[in-house]
Amino acid sequence: MLTVEHLEKRFRDHVAVRDFSIRLEPGEFIALLGPSGSGKTTVLRMIAGLLTPSAGTVYIGERNVTNVRPKDRQIGVVFQSYALFPHLTAGENIAFALRLRRVKKNEIRDRVNELLGLMQLPHREHYYPAQMSGGERQRVALARALAFRPPLLLLDEPLSALDAKVRDSLRELLKDVQRQTGVTTLMVTHDQEEALSLADRVIVMQTGEIEQTGTPKEVYHSPATAFVSTFIGVSSAIFVTRADDGIHDVQWCGYSFHYPLHANQRRELAAGGTKLYVRPEAIRLLAHPVTNTEPQGVVVFSMFLGNSTRVRVRMTDDTLLTVDVPSGKLEYTEGDQIYIQIDDPRS
Amino acid sequence: MFEKWIYRIVIVLFLTQVLVPFVGLVQFSIQGAGTTPTLSSFQQLIVNPLFSGSLLNSLFLALCTVILSIGIFTPPVWHAYLYAPKVLRVIEAVSFVPFVVPAVVLALAYVQFFSSGLLNLVGTPYLLPFAFALLGMPFYVQVLLNRLRHTDALSLHEAAQSLGATGVYAFMKIQLPLLRSGMINGGLLIFTISIGEFTITQLTTGGSYNTLPLYLMIAFTNNPLEGSAMAVLTLVLAVMGVVAALFFASDKRRRVKGERA
Ligand SMILES: Nc1ncnc2c1ncn2[C@@H]1O[C@H](COP(=O)(O)OP(=O)(O)O)[C@@H](O)[C@H]1O
Numbered sequence: 224m225l226t227v228e229h230l231e232k233r234f235r236d237h238v239a240v241r242d243f244s245i246r247l248e249p250g251e252f253i254a255l256l257g258p259s260g261s262g263k264t265t266v267l268r269m270i271a272g273l274l275t276p277s278a279g280t281v282y283i284g285e286r287n288v289t290n291v292r293p294k295d296r297q298i299g300v301v302f303q304s305y306a307l308f309p310h311l312t313a314g315e316n317i318a319f320a321l322r323l324r325r326v327k328k329n330e331i332r333d334r335v336n337e338l339l340g341l342m343q344l345p346h347r348e349h350y351y352p353a354q355m356s357g358g359e360r361q362r363v364a365l366a367r368a369l370a371f372r373p374p375l376l377l378l379d380e381p382l383s384a385l386d387a388k389v390r391d392s393l394r395e396l397l398k399d400v401q402r403q404t405g406v407t408t409l410m411v412t413h414d415q416e417e418a419l420s421l422a423d424r425v426i427v428m429q430t431g432e433i434e435q436t437g438t439p440k441e442v443y444h445s446p447a448t449a450f451v452s453t454f455i456g457v458s459s460a461i462f463v464t465r466a467d468d469g470i471h472d473v474q475w476c477g478y479s480f481h482y483p484l485h486a487n488q489r490r491e492l493a494a495g496g497t498k499l500y501v502r503p504e505a506i507r508l509l510a511h512p513v514t515n516t517e518p519q520g521v522v523v524f525s526m527f528l529g530n531s532t533r534v535r536v537r538m539t540d541d542t543l544l545t546v547d548v549p550s551g552k553l554e555y556t557e558g559d560q561i562y563i564q565i566d567d568p569r570s
Numbered sequence: 571m572f573e574k575w576i577y578r579i580v581i582v583l584f585l586t587q588v589l590v591p592f593v594g595l596v597q598f599s600i601q602g603a604g605t606t607p608t609l610s611s612f613q614q615l616i617v618n619p620l621f622s623g624s625l626l627n628s629l630f631l632a633l634c635t636v637i638l639s640i641g642i643f644t645p646p647v648w649h650a651y652l653y654a655p656k657v658l659r660v661i662e663a664v665s666f667v668p669f670v671v672p673a674v675v676l677a678l679a680y681v682q683f684f685s686s687g688l689l690n691l692v693g694t695p696y697l698l699p700f701a702f703a704l705l706g707m708p709f710y711v712q713v714l715l716n717r718l719r720h721t722d723a724l725s726l727h728e729a730a731q732s733l734g735a736t737g738v739y740a741f742m743k744i745q746l747p748l749l750r751s752g753m754i755n756g757g758l759l760i761f762t763i764s765i766g767e768f769t770i771t772q773l774t775t776g777g778s779y780n781t782l783p784l785y786l787m788i789a790f791t792n793n794p795l796e797g798s799a800m801a802v803l804t805l806v807l808a809v810m811g812v813v814a815a816l817f818f819a820s821d822k823r824r825r826v827k828g829e830r831a
């Protein structure tokens with residue numbers, strides 16, 4: 224549906240986006256996740272045609288649109304600031320693209336009503352943007368972008384300006400609307416929870432480059448780089464070597480276990496060893512060893528978080544691990560001797 | 571307590587400063603040098619065809635200047651604001667030139683440039699709208715920029731284009747309505763400047779085109795009573811104009827924000 228090849232953007236000598244390539248299948252929902260300033264908006268604007276790339280190509284379907292004007296790209300865009308026309312009502316905003324396309328009056332009315340219904344905004348048609356709440360404005364912006372049934376929808380931080388409650392309910396609505404309309408969607412966000420909960424695939428970006436692409440589960444459970452592991456949630460880095468038992472994937476301090484590896488991690492492993500980034504809930508604490516190979520450590524810190532307790536453990540090789548122990552399980556306090564097991568996130 | 575008194579003194583000084591010349595003028599034009607108060611100087615003024623002619627000339631000139639200024643300043647300032655911040659800095663800097671260059675110098679520059687050849691326009695009023703527009707430029711540009719800074723102009727323009735609008739359509743249908751209050755406020759400033767301009771009018775037309783300030787000057791020298799009556803009249807008109815403008819602008823603002831629920 225959308226193919227982007229080797230996109231690059233320079234602002235003078237500053238490279239904002241470098242060698243950016245992605246491919247979106249029809250109906251797919253992809254999140255572009257990265258910290259502020261990593262180049263997400265720049266990518267989005269190049270795809271929308273609002274910014275000329277320094278290099279690279281953009282295809283919509285089979286059509287090369289790299290030099291096509293934004294108005295001829297047929298892409299729905301929801302801007303970070305919503306960009307609703309303040310002098311038009313919600314209904315007029317939604318109808319804007321349809322009027323431009325000379326759609327018949329009664330068809331416009333039907334479409335506007337349909338979208339207002341879909342967005343759960345039944346009585347807001349005649350309101351001006353200034354009279355609506357942030358969440359309502361956001362929904363009008365979404366309706367406006369979808370009104371002309373674009374095959375591709377671009378969203379720039381659609382929920383980041385909203386407060387937590389509204390954000391949660393809008394997140395669900397967004398997912399619903401995307402499923403119902405089947406529109407191929409590329410969403411930019413710096414919020415990992417938003418990306419993981421909404422997207423079919425997540426692209427993690429840092430300083431203009433793609434760090435990792437994968438399903439939310441892949442990206443979360445087996446971060447490919449140190450950056451991904453720290454940007455998305457918390458994890459412990461452990462240096463592993465190839466398991467010598469021929470069964471397991473990797474080995475650490477004499478303890479062998481299964482763990483999914485990325486291509487580059489496999490390469491490094493073949494060359495000696497690689498770093499794994501293990502999530503706190505993938506590590507289990509034991510009071511006694513089960514197989515006598517489990518590594519040993521000492522609890523150095525513990526903090527109650529509600530549904531779990533976060534424990535920091537210093538292993539005998541001085542590695543520090545962060546572990547989440549579900550509440551209701553055995554409790555550990557500082558100074559306890561423990562053993563650890565690592566769960567395969569795929570199981 | 572102490573602060574309260576300082577505050578009051580400041581207010582009194584302010585009002586004195588503003589009102590004394592006005593009160594003086596009113597008193598003078600009504601009583602003249604004589605003893606009995608009379609409104610005859612005002613009557614004289616209104617029936618004087620030279621006065622009404624110069625008033626019409628001035629209004630016409632001011633209107634032309636406003637239209638010209640809105641037409642030639644709005645698009646470049648808007649475009650530079652959105653797409654060329656460096657050019658905008660140049661425009662801003664240039665727009666302050668007439669602010670620091672004395673009107674006499676500007677006038678002489680005009681006379682020098684337009685006194686011969688194809689552009690032999692000295693002695694005609696055709697230069698005046700351009701000259702007045704130049705005088706009003708710093709104010710107009712700042713008012714417009716102020717308005718632009720209060721709208722998310724770039725995102726709105728891009729949104730319109732992503733929805734299928736051409737740049738021109740988006741400018742006409744989205745940007746102009748948003749800039750309207752800025753154009754009105756800036757236009758009013760230009761209007762006021764144009765109505766009151768004396769130096770350039772005098773020097774480039776050589777008095778061949780009678781405007782309100784020129785007439786005022788002549789009236790004051792020939793008949794001080796009539797001159798001051800006219801000054802009062804001008805002030806009253808100006809105050810009425812400002813009040814009307816404020817009313818108009820605030821009404822517009824309410825409509826733009828859509829407070830009529
Ligand atoms: N018009 C511009 N001129 C110069 N630098 C820019 C411009 N737009 C963005 N940048 C730079 O490009 C980088 C990426 O910006 P952006 O795409 O907005 O990041 P994000 O959306 O991920 O926060 C930043 O370092 C930013 O300063």
Ligand SMILES: [Mg+2]
Pocket residue numbers: 263264265
């Ligand atoms: Mg951004």
